[in-house]
Amino acid sequence: MKVLKGKSLKRNGSIDNLTSPKKNKRTYLTRSSTKNKTILNEGGTTELLISGDLHLEPNQGFWSELSEETASNLSESVVSLALSNGRKVLFTCSGIAVQREGYVTRFLTSASLAKAFIDEKEHHDNLKVEVRHEDNVVIGFLGEYDVDCNIASVNVQNFPDVQTVVFMNLLEFPPHVNVVAVGCDISGKLITTTGELNCLSGSVPTVMTATCKISKVCEGGPLFDCDGNFLGMNLSFSTEGTLFMPKVRLLEKFWQCCTSLEEVKFPKEVRVEESSNGEIPNSHQEVHQDLLNEYGNGNLGSLGYPEPPKSMLNDGVILANNFEEPFGDICGRGVWSELREAVASNIHGNIVALASFNGEKRFFACTGCLIEWNGCTTILTAASLIRDSYLANKIVENLRIEVLLPNKELAEGTLQHYNLHYNIALVSVNDLCATQPLKIQHRWRDNRELLAVGRIFKSGKLMAARGLQFSTVVTHDCKFLGYTTCAITKAGIGGPLLDFDGKFAGMNFYDKYAGGTPFLSWDAILHVLEPFKTKRTVADAGHDGYASHLLDWTIDGDHSVKFNRWFVPLPFWSRPDDLERYDCEMRSRRPKFVQCVIGGTQVLV
Template identity: 30%
Template sequence: MLRVKRRARYLNGQQKNGKSLKKVSSILTDCKDTAESIEQKLCWTELGQELATKFSASIVSLASYDGDKLHYKSTGIVVENSLRNTSILTSSALVSTSDSGRRFIFGLKIKLRLPNNQVVDGWIQHSVLPFSMVMVVTTYSPDLRTVCFSNSVQVQRHTDLLALKRCFQSGKLMQTHGVPSDDPSKIDSKGRMLSTCKITMDGSGGPLVDPDGNIAGMNDYHDQEGTPYVQGNKIDECLRVARISREEMQRNYWQNLSSALRRHLEGSSNQNGCSGGNENNNQKQVLSSIPEPQALEFNEDAPTPELIDDEHKRVLAPWPSNGLTKMINDQLKSDGYPLPVYADGGMRLEANFEEKFGTDILSEPARRITLKMSRSVVALASFNGDLMLLARHFACTGVCIEFDGSTSTTRVLTSASLVRTSGDENEIVDNLEIKVCLPSELCIIGKLEKYDFCYNVAVISIPMFRSNRPAILVDAPQTEVLALGRVFKSGKIMAAEGSVTGERCKFGCKELKISTCKITKAGIGGPIVDFKGNVVGMNFYDTEGTPYLPSKIIMKVLRSFDAERPVAAGITKKPISRWPLPKPYWYYPSGHRHRTVVRLNQ
């Protein structure tokens, strides 16, 4: 009995000691917060009215979270603000480990407080920028204003400097004073200059300016006497390199989407604690034996590339809802593509309009002809919907065939698939708008002039534009030919060599011929030329050779257009050929069966 009582008293003592330790820990935390608050008040003062007016719309506050736990707070500088998204430059400390190595941490949630005190989600766009910088993107905000680092000033000795930040909780703009370090050539181990501005952690990523408001660089917090900052001219160079890299990625958007999704999904998997045990490893081994899709086949009776529900649930996770996927969904909708249903690391969009064809290594004659004809080959896209929300309907290639000096208008030959509702319907898309990407990559508005659904031919007029090298159509037998195309989004010219075969096309139009030039959907409506640079036909798309309409038939259609006969009115008397095209669809490597099928535009 005595031992039991002593044991009880001992346990009660342990509980009291535990409570005391928690109280002490809480007191120490409060003391630390108070000390940081005092330090902040000693270092920072509220920004003056003049500079606040200049920088208020360009500085935001950021916070990163590991679950619900705060990881880091920083300040960010608006460097780009477009309808697509807003880019914020800040310190890599926001998403890195606290040691000197600053290793990137996957799966952190990012929140931004905007100048209007709105709190929005953000996500990392560039995590490998030099000088310990990262780029965070968020949805477009019309109230933000960008900072231009190309006009930054070079800091001289004894120049007064101001380090700026925005508080995450209050949203206030704050400043602290300093000067460059005594030795202006002194730099830290990462190539950054030092100033005497004493900043707190949440000042990391904030701008460094002179009293007149000229940008000198971006601050980074470091636990030492001086505060390192990246000079403005170096930031400008980094941003230009990053912008070039991003533009290159946009040119190959759908080719790079799968890798971006894979990184994002891997981060989500790590955040959710998926360890990938034996069951997952076995599943990966099984899934790795599933072959990649081979050439697509047009089979009207083939099922769509999906699994039964049980297999979907077992293998694939649902498509998540967050800032990144919202941006992807918005882009997909505007491009007229289906949204993903599932999330898979190797997922990709098949049968899209951005897929390139051909090769950059051509024979010398083909290279010369491609260079010559590139000045007359354009890309086109059709859109339908309201003025505020246009969705892309189709994208293809065209070739300039004539310039009318009396009206200053250039005529472009292309496929009527650009404007028809589907491959075999005799209807024009509602609320049609056509855009033309010129060889200079300038995008202008075009107008549907004439069309013939029987031969799937259309002529688009471009007002106030002169083509200096209109194409010449010839009716002559050919063997060696070259298919040309241009991608609408990137403006990239494409070329594929091949030869004319004696095979017949299955589309129903008896006049069609077949070449071995392998193209993608982006090449529909593009010219097929001989090695003198003459257009001998217009390409269409199939997986078993490339059908093309000979110039002899095209010239007959153009003459009927020039005679101003109402082509549309006479279409119903002509046999309407079918022009089937594969619809875009999502391919999930972990969920597909061995066979590859494609949806048809019926």
């Protein structure tokens, strides 16, 4: 594949700024009618120079056939992309939301946007890409692109209310199936046109056609079937119909052309000091300094941390993979303000922090939540709290467990039950009672925005990171995991995944290099907990009597022949630049797969 790195906007690992906006500045475009010739922004008016019908009415018949949930997902996955010089709109097309991690969202579109940028860059010095979804408009930054493969990416920060398309459950392309091409014009209005696929059964070429008649503004937008399944990206309209890139091929080009979102760097003048989900870029250094100030005289070992090498003390070293690293928004800020007061209060009262100790040395720290189980209040957490770091099916015996309660009091915890295969543990505290503990049996809607919640044992800070569930297939041993874009740290292991009504969706784990946060869903957890009701506790059975070397605890549908491994990265000291290179290398080594069906055969690409 030929990637135009010489002409791309990547220089020295960063992305060129297509404008010079102030930090966190947004440009708000007014809705325009078919008669409007200008749009308003914060700097005056922008003249529309785009020809063609940009204001086609959405196909009402098509939308009426969809469920409310499917229609919402479709409409939230497409945006308008407008290239302008700050005064005139020079080019416009549509884009597809394909990836979201933390506060960064990536859109894919056709390479026509990159071509327009290259052509217009010779005549304009202040080019920018305005990304619009409904009334939300932000400045985007052109990322990698490949003109030969007709694909380009646009990255944005802090862009709410978009739904990434799902590449999983890829189907064959049967001929004459009904489809709809979706686009978004510069006013934020959706444009849809229906048609049929023109293809041979089972064939998945690089480019396919449909009978939909799209306008230029729909180039780069998504193509769906009438069940809401994402089929591909619209490229252009020809005499044969609308040309589109099937999602199988789009996915191939995407992985080849685009880097990880974690490696995307925005211009310094627009880089946020604290993201919308509260991620604090300098938290490594803050944690490092606090730890050295308090434990700098050879006492870091009591927290389970190695001492920093003396040769590195003057190099601004940081302690990677520690248990004190915050994530998301601290309680009372950011996303917490979007929750109803009763919901926020209930979350606060049900989240605890736990730490296990081997003698006086801390072994592990994580989050837990108070649940209603078997007629009493119990703490649900991760079995990483007591698992042997080197043996997947062993625990470290005789660990002391301390629980930091919501009122900041410390209490002694007792291990009741655990399942190392699914990384679940139950811990009790004498006389512990919650007014309204979390109920695992509550159902939740897959399309809702979610919160990963955690509490730091040492500081007691309560945190929440927002995100959405996304579909992926990675190489984790446990096949029952889902993934969200909620960005957490090790402190969030064992914490609950909740919706914005406070309903329990699952329990979070930590995989730094998977591109998302893994979680075990509420229904799987219920299946894991069920045998505990009749099983003797650890204290009653003893460690030898409770432990099992056979997979006799697996839930229905699990055909595992060995224990799942739950790798948690160990803490270590590093120079910041070395850590960044190390993380990039580890991410590149991590295989990433998406399940596809090509020509009737299920494959991983």
